Amino acid sequence: xxxxxxxxxxxxxxxxCIFLGTLREFGAGQIxxxxxxxxxxxSFVGNISKDLGxxxxxxxxxxxxxxxxxxxQLFSLNPRGGSLVTAGRIDREELCERVSSxxxxxEILVEDTLKIYGVEVEIIDINDNAPSFREEEVEIKVSEHAxxxxxxxLPNARDPDVGVNSLQSYQLSPNSYFSLHVRGRTDGTKxxxxxxxxxxxxxxxxxxxxLLTALDGGEPILKGAVPVRVVVLDVNDHVPKFTKSVYQVSxxxxxxxxxxxxxxxxxxxxxxxxxxVMYSFGDMESKASETFQLNSRTxxxxxxxxxxxxxxxxxxxxxxxxxxxxxxxxxKILITIMDVNDNAPEITITSSITSVxxxxxxxxxxxxxxxxxxxxxxxxxxFCFIPNNLPxxxxxxxxxxxxxxxxxxxxxxxxxxxxITLTAKDQGSPPLSTxxxxxxxxxxxNDNPPVFTHSSYSAYIPENNPRGASIFSVTALDLDSKENAxxxxxxxxxxxxxxxxxxxxxxxxDTGVLYALQSFDYEQFQNLQLGVTARDSGDPPLxxxxxxxxxxxxxNDNTPEILYPTLPTDGSxxxxxxPRSAELGYLVTKVVAVDxxxxxxxxxxxxxxxxxxxxxxxxGLHTGEVRTARTLVEKDSLKQSLVVAVQDHGQPPLSATVTxxxxxxxxxxxxxxxxxSMEVPTxxxxxxxxxxxxxxxxxxxxxxxxxxxxxxxxxLRRWHTSRLLQDASGLQGVQASHFVGVDGVRAFLQTYSxxxxxxxxxxxxxxxxxxxxxxxxxxxxxxxxxxxPLLIAEDPATILGKCDPTNNQVRYSSLHPSC
Numbered sequence: 179x180x181x182x183x184x185x186x187x188x189x190x191x192x193x194x195c196i197f198l199g200t201l202r203e204f205g206a207g208q209i210x211x212x213x214x215x216x217x218x219x220x221s222f223v224g225n226i227s228k229d230l231g232x233x234x235x236x237x238x239x240x241x242x243x244x245x246x247x248x249x250x251q252l253f254s255l256n257p258r259g260g261s262l263v264t265a266g267r268i269d270r271e272e273l274c275e276r277v278s279s280x281x282x283x284x285e286i287l288v289e290d291t292l293k294i295y296g297v298e299v300e301i302i303d304i305n306d307n308a309p310s311f312r313e314e315e316v317e318i319k320v321s322e323h324a325x326x327x328x329x330x331x332l333p334n335a336r337d338p339d340v341g342v343n344s345l346q347s348y349q350l351s352p353n354s355y356f357s358l359h360v361r362g363r364t365d366g367t368k369x370x371x372x373x374x375x376x377x378x379x380x381x382x383x384x385x386x387x388x389l390l391t392a393l394d395g396g397e398p399i400l401k402g403a404v405p406v407r408v409v410v411l412d413v414n415d416h417v418p419k420f421t422k423s424v425y426q427v428s429x430x431x432x433x434x435x436x437x438x439x440x441x442x443x444x445x446x447x448x449x450x451x452x453x454x455v456m457y458s459f460g461d462m463e464s465k466a467s468e469t470f471q472l473n474s475r476t477x478x479x480x481x482x483x484x485x486x487x488x489x490x491x492x493x494x495x496x497x498x499x500x501x502x503x504x505x506x507x508x509x510k511i512l513i514t515i516m517d518v519n520d521n522a523p524e525i526t527i528t529s530s531i532t533s534v535x536x537x538x539x540x541x542x543x544x545x546x547x548x549x550x551x552x553x554x555x556x557x558x559x560x561f562c563f564i565p566n567n568l569p570x571x572x573x574x575x576x577x578x579x580x581x582x583x584x585x586x587x588x589x590x591x592x593x594x595x596x597x598i599t600l601t602a603k604d605q606g607s608p609p610l611s612t613x614x615x616x617x618x619x620x621x622x623x624n625d626n627p628p629v630f631t632h633s634s635y636s637a638y639i640p641e642n643n644p645r646g647a648s649i650f651s652v653t654a655l656d657l658d659s660k661e662n663a664x665x666x667x668x669x670x671x672x673x674x675x676x677x678x679x680x681x682x683x684x685x686x687x688d689t690g691v692l693y694a695l696q697s698f699d700y701e702q703f704q705n706l707q708l709g710v711t712a713r714d715s716g717d718p719p720l721x722x723x724x725x726x727x728x729x730x731x732x733x734n735d736n737t738p739e740i741l742y743p744t745l746p747t748d749g750s751x752x753x754x755x756x757p758r759s760a761e762l763g764y765l766v767t768k769v770v771a772v773d774x775x776x777x778x779x780x781x782x783x784x785x786x787x788x789x790x791x792x793x794x795x796x797x798g799l800h801t802g803e804v805r806t807a808r809t810l811v812e813k814d815s816l817k818q819s820l821v822v823a824v825q826d827h828g829q830p831p832l833s834a835t836v837t838x839x840x841x842x843x844x845x846x847x848x849x850x851x852x853x854x855s856m857e858v859p860t861x862x863x864x865x866x867x868x869x870x871x872x873x874x875x876x877x878x879x880x881x882x883x884x885x886x887x888x889x890x891x892x893x894l895r896r897w898h899t900s901r902l903l904q905d906a907s908g909l910q911g912v913q914a915s916h917f918v919g920v921d922g923v924r925a926f927l928q929t930y931s932x933x934x935x936x937x938x939x940x941x942x943x944x945x946x947x948x949x950x951x952x953x954x955x956x957x958x959x960x961x962x963x964x965x966x967p968l969l970i971a972e973d974p975a976t977i978l979g980k981c982d983p984t985n986n987q988v989r990y991s992s993l994h995p996s997c
Contacts, residue, residue, distance in 0.1 A: 211262065212300040215270035220263050223253060223299060226286065227260025230295060234260030241289030253284060253299065262297070270301040271338035278340045305343035305396025309335040311404035316390070318372060321411040322380040329359065332370040335392030335402050342395035351389040356408065358390070372406070380410040381447035412449030414503030420444045425497075428514040431487040439470065442477040444499030444507060451502025460496030460508060470513070472497065479511065487517040488552050519557040519606025524550045525614040527600075528579075533619040536590040544570065545582040545616055549602045557606035564600060572600075582616070590620040591657040624662040624716025628654035630724040635710075637692075640731045641700040649683075651691040652724065654712035662716040665690075670709030670723070675702075683708060683728075692726075700732040701774050734779040734828020740836045742770040754840045756818075758810045766795065766840055769802035771824040779828035787835060788821035795840070797822055804838065814842050 211224035227234045232242070238257045254265040274280030280301040285294050311333055318330050337345040348370040350358035355378065359371045370390060388406040393399055420442060427440045446453040457477045459467065470493070471480045477499075493513040500506035530545035551558040562572055562580050569586035582598070596618045603611040630652060637650040656663040667690040672679040683706070684693050690712075706728040713721035743754075754767040773780040784802040789795060794814065796807040804820065818840040825833035 209295060209297045210300070211297065212302055213264065213268070214302045215268050215304055216306055217264055217268065219266055223262040223264060225260060226255065226262045226297070230288070232260070234258060240291070243287055243289070245285050245287045245294070252282065268301060270303050271307060273301060275338065303340050303343055305339055305394065305400060307338045308400030309337040309345045309392035309394055309402035311335050311392070311402060313404055316404055316406045317409060318406065319409045319411050320374065320378060322378045322413055324374055324378060326374050326376055328374040330372040332372055332390055332406065333404065334367065334369055337394050339394060339396065344394055345392055346395040347393050349391040349393065353386060353388060355386055356388060378410045380412045380449055381416065383410065384449060385409045412452050414448050414452035414501065414505070416447045417505040418444040418446040418455045418499045418501050418507050420499060420507055420509040422509060424510045424512060426512045428516050429485070430516045430518045431485040432518040432520050433481050433485060435481055435483055437481050439479045439481055439513060440511070442479065442497050442509060442511070444477070446501045448501060448503070454502050455499045458498050460498050462495040465490060466493045466495050469493065470495070485515050487515045488521070491515045517554050517557055519553055519604060519608070519610055521552040522610040522612045523560045523602035523604055525562070525600055525602050525612055527614060527616065530616055532617065533621050534588065535621045536588045536623045537625055538584065538588065540584050540586055542584045543581055544584065544618060547580050547582065547600065549578045549580065551604050553604065553606065557604055559605045560602050562600065562602045564598060568596060568598060570598060588620050590622050590659070591626060593620065595619045622659040622662055624658055624714065624718070624720060626657040627720035627722045628656045628665045628712035628714055629722060630654045630712060632724070634724060635726040636729065637726065638729045638731050639694065639698065641698050641733050642735055643694050643697055645695060645697055647694050649692050649694050649728070650726070651689065652710050652726065653690055654722065656714050658714065658716065662714055664715040665712050666715070668711045668713070670711060672709065674706060679708065682706065685710065698730045700730045700776070701736065703730065705729045732776045732779055734775055734826060734830070734832060736774040737832040738771045738773045738782055738824040738826055738834045740769065740771045740824060740834055742768070743836060743838065754838055756806065756810070756840050756842050758842055760806050760810050762806060762809055764806040766804045766806065767838065768804065769797070769822045769824065769836060771802065771834065773826050775826065775828065779826055781827040783825055783827070785823050786820060787823040790819040791815070794818060795820055810842055816842050818842060
């Protein structure tokens with residue numbers, strides 16, 4: 179189905195052609211026009227309406243149109259003017275190439291009458307094309323031995339124009355060797371030829387440059403030219419010649435392999451192979467042939483292997499230049515090698531030691547070394563040096579020899595070894611240097627005594643420490659090494675309270691650890707002053723001393739000691755008296771106690787632990803004073819038993835107790851009447867004391883009663899006087915342990931005494947209560963010698979024995995010596 183319209187179109191075209199051919203046969207006449215080529219579009223060609231016998235407006239009405247194919251695009255009908263005009267650019271040379279007369283035929287159809295008219299349009303040529311050559315340049319080779327008159331063809335020019343506008347003649351640029359001859363051909367064309375007029379010499383002028391010009395006959399005349407180069411062919415009539423007979427060059431020795439050393443050049447005026455010079459070495463040494471290479475074409479002398487000024491400093495060679503015809507010439511090459519600073523100095527340590535003792539005097543030789551450089555001149559001038567911060571220096575001895583010596587004393591404790599860098603540097607540009615290293619160890623000398631880590635030591639140890647326990651350690655350091663740094667420890671010889679120190683303290687000689695050989699007692703001594711010596715193992719040994727203070731710290735290891743009331747040693751019991759008329763707060767007595775410990779361990783407190791009648795008496799917490807807690811009444815029994823506890827503030831606290839017996843009565847007969855009826859205390863100690871008291875009172879009886887009453891007044895006055903005097907002297911005999919600290923303040927204990935006088939006869943006794951005396955002092959040794967205990971013993975010597983003046987302990991009594 180798709181091919182059916184195409185077959186119909188083809189059939190239609192065939193019928194149309196047949197029909198047009200039939201109409202052409204019925205055409206009326208031939209119309210002819212002419213027009214110049216290269217006219218503008220729309221240029222007038224001919225008046226087609228006039229030649230067809232039609233009016234211009236009838237062209238469109240009657241369907242007049244151009245039906246010819248091919249060239250119809252060159253022309254068109256102008257309906258308004260009724261003329262045939264150009265439809266585009268017309269180039270005659272393009273339409274009618276190689277044809278002298280160019281005529282174009284077109285057909286014009288009148289549709290209403292179906293008539294076809296033939297029109298011929300002649301294209302008239304204009305001189306719009308200049309002669310031209312196909313070659314851009316023409317080269318002609320002529321031997322320099324060619325004879326004059328020789329002819330050489332030249333290329334023809336082309337001109338597409340016709341008639342006088344076409345090519346008409348040739349011209350040759352003026353010269354001394356060649357002329358132009360134009361030869362006509364049978365077809366009417368002209369061929370130019372080059373004619374040799376004189377002899378040629380290639381060495382003078384190897385080529386000749388000419389210009390061949392072709393001209394047409396148009397108006398104006400157009401030209402076309404082509405350059406002609408005449409090459410004179412060479413003949414080998416010259417020998418090569420070097421530019422220099424001797425080539426001299428100086429090259430540095432560090433020139434890299436393959437580098438160009440120099441270029442030799444031999445010239446030959448001949449041409450081609452006759453002028454091509456090949457280079458080669460002539461007679462030369464084997465070292466030079468191994469070192470240098472020659473490029474046979476370029477004449478470049480190249481370095482084959484590295485140069486070494488120190489091995490070979492000069493080379494002499496012969497070079498040959500030969501052309502292609504066998505002619506040759508020779509020249510000399512002289513190559514001088516220049517020294518380059520390419521060799522670093524060399525350091526050779528001839529002799530050296532690896533270890534030197536410290537503290538040696540300056541000037542000790544450490545090493546001997548030699549310095550060399552294979553270069554020459556300034557490149558071989560070498561100087562040697564070491565860093566400035568080392569205690570060494572270099573001294574030049576002979577030639578290039580140096581000796582390394584100590585400049586200062588060496589100290590191993592500061593620097594144990596030196597890595598000495600020896601540097602050798604030449605004076606080349608740039609300079610080269612070499613380093614060598616020498617390791618020097620500094621041997622130790624025993625020049626440092628042991629030094630303790632502290633200028634003095636102090637340590638605290640608790641009393642009652644276990645024997646053999648480590649209590650402290652000291653450390654001494656020695657900056658030396660090996661045996662010079664081995665430290666041993668020892669204690670200085672000393673005594674403590676007449677006993678050698680070594681019996682209390684020992685020290686480990688290797689570690690410096692101190693050990694307690696005994697258990698310390700704070701109450702014996704509070705501190706120990708020791709001297710520790712540290713000694714090294716050098717030869718001779720060095721030592722240093724340090725002081726060590728050991729402070730013994732108190733522990734609560736002492737129970738409070740009750741000074742008053744004292745416990746009798748004869749089995750008797752002391753009695754404190756309180757009248758029935760005593761009011762609230764009446765001071766009955768005071769419990770006095772001390773503690774051999776110190777500090778908080780010696781702070782004492784008092785409390786009432788037990789009473790036969792609770793609520794009747796109270797005890798001061800810090801004073802130990804026993805006072806009435808209320809007013810005494812009739813029903814209160816004559817005998818009151820109190821148990822007072824004294825406790826310190828240590829950890830853990832320690833305590834002691836004392837039993838007090840207080841007699842309550844308004845008169846002596848009441849006391850005596852009730853003495854027999856006193857109940858025996860439940861405590862074993864209280865029953866014994868009561869028994870001794872009853873026996874004593876019964877024994878004394880009334881024999882001494884009258885005597886005591888007579889002397890009572892005198893004794894009281896005398897006793898008061900002596901007590902006042904004892905206020906100043908009594909304090910001097912009291913030991914430091916009798917001071918009790920309360921809240922950090924030491925206060926002297928108050929002692930209270932009652933004057934009691936007992937008289938006895940064979941059957942009765944009498945007891946008198948004078949006014950109590952509140953003396954703020956302890957009983958002195960002197961008063962103790964005059965006093966008697968309340969307990970009456972069978973032997974007066976026993977009573978007097980309680981105030982032994984040789985005994986350092988002060989004994990206390992509640993009885994006045996006037997009894």
